[in-house]
Amino acid sequence: MVDDELLKTHRQELRRGTVVLACLMALRAPEYGYALLKRLDAAGISSDANTIYPLLRRLEERGLLASEWNTDDARPRKFYRTSTAGLELAAQLMTDMTDLTASLHAMNGGPE
Amino acid sequence: MTQLTERYLAAAMRSIPDAQRKDVERELRSSIADALEDRVSAGEERTAAEKAVLEGLGDPVRLAAGISGRPLYLIGPDLFVEYRQLLVMLLSVVLPIVGIIQVGIALAGGDSYAGAVLAGVGGAWTVGLHIFFWVTITFTLIERVDAMRDARNEITGAVGRWTVDRLPALPADRMSASDAVGEVISSALGIGGLLFLSGAVWFTDAAGDPIPLLDPDLWSYLVPALIALLAALGGLQIVVFLAGRWTMPLAAANALLQVAFTLPVVVLALTGSLLNPAFADALGWPPLADGRGPVMLSVAAGALLVTGWEIYDAFRRARRADARATGIGRREQAAP
Numbered sequence: 012m013v014d015d016e017l018l019k020t021h022r023q024e025l026r027r028g029t030v031v032l033a034c035l036m037a038l039r040a041p042e043y044g045y046a047l048l049k050r051l052d053a054a055g056i057s058s059d060a061n062t063i064y065p066l067l068r069r070l071e072e073r074g075l076l077a078s079e080w081n082t083d084d085a086r087p088r089k090f091y092r093t094s095t096a097g098l099e100l101a102a103q104l105m106t107d108m109t110d111l112t113a114s115l116h117a118m119n120g121g122p123e
Numbered sequence: 124m125t126q127l128t129e130r131y132l133a134a135a136m137r138s139i140p141d142a143q144r145k146d147v148e149r150e151l152r153s154s155i156a157d158a159l160e161d162r163v164s165a166g167e168e169r170t171a172a173e174k175a176v177l178e179g180l181g182d183p184v185r186l187a188a189g190i191s192g193r194p195l196y197l198i199g200p201d202l203f204v205e206y207r208q209l210l211v212m213l214l215s216v217v218l219p220i221v222g223i224i225q226v227g228i229a230l231a232g233g234d235s236y237a238g239a240v241l242a243g244v245g246g247a248w249t250v251g252l253h254i255f256f257w258v259t260i261t262f263t264l265i266e267r268v269d270a271m272r273d274a275r276n277e278i279t280g281a282v283g284r285w286t287v288d289r290l291p292a293l294p295a296d297r298m299s300a301s302d303a304v305g306e307v308i309s310s311a312l313g314i315g316g317l318l319f320l321s322g323a324v325w326f327t328d329a330a331g332d333p334i335p336l337l338d339p340d341l342w343s344y345l346v347p348a349l350i351a352l353l354a355a356l357g358g359l360q361i362v363v364f365l366a367g368r369w370t371m372p373l374a375a376a377n378a379l380l381q382v383a384f385t386l387p388v389v390v391l392a393l394t395g396s397l398l399n400p401a402f403a404d405a406l407g408w409p410p411l412a413d414g415r416g417p418v419m420l421s422v423a424a425g426a427l428l429v430t431g432w433e434i435y436d437a438f439r440r441a442r443r444a445d446a447r448a449t450g451i452g453r454r455e456q457a458a459p
Binding site for chain 2: 043044045046049059060061062064065068069072080086087088089
């Protein structure tokens, strides 16, 4: 039986990189922080608020996301959208992810 | 919004840079409100829901550090190796020297031995604290200030990319840090000893003036030169330590410095002009200063023996390290 703590740590490690990819793909349609969190959660990519909020800032700083304040509603919200550079990166990462999954599956099947 | 949320926001904003603060606060405020509303409309009690939302966000200081991209550590992995290297080198080289000089000064000033040791330890402690503090504060600044990113790259760049050339020599060839420190200490002891011998007062003449142990004529030129040579020998040991091992050129430099130090001492001893004759008279044993007396003959012989060994030992270590290096090279070439 795998130790719960150990499983948690390694799951976190495994997911760390994929959260970036998930955000870049989810934000092809503009969204604000809390709604993105809910959407990722519903898609089965659960992540913590205190991971997502700093991540959005970092991705924006690097030009992978663009942001805009929407003040039409009663509550002003900051909407993020994946930039062109972000889309390119997401496409590249998605290919890598698919290859990686295929490789792992092949390895799991073992050498014939 | 209740006071709890306001307190959370205030705590988080404290460490956010001014330029970002308004934007970050506005976004965080609306995010908290969204989450709270969600929970309340799901039937949760408002106060409990607010508590849950804030605790879900975690420590505000940690969240702010993530948002502003500022590290939660003093010196991170990029700089830590350089930081530690510099600190260890400075402390291990400077502290013994400072300690011994302090002891020398205290003794020359007429302190007791215990008092002098205390002064040495105290001096080394103070200087050590200064070194630790200033090195740490400098690296911390470089770690956090964005404008210093260039300085940071320069430091990691000066140290450069790691290559196999940087592998330390095998322990048999390598001069260990403790060897290097030992050698530097012995150089510093030599300097302290010279200062002590020239300053200590054992006898006074009829007029009450001190009778120095060393011939006063030597003071004008030889003692400063000897001190400089001892310092150079200590410096050479540091170079050897940094190079990782003795090499032929370093052994040659060592031989040159050793000869430059010993030759004048031997010549002076044999001609009877090393010690002050007046000192020998005061002691009541004139042969002490006599060039053909037993003491000066043994001083000369001892100096020659020690110097000969030091020169031979450096060459021997250099040759052995060279042989091992080419031996390893040959083995690598032979391997398939």
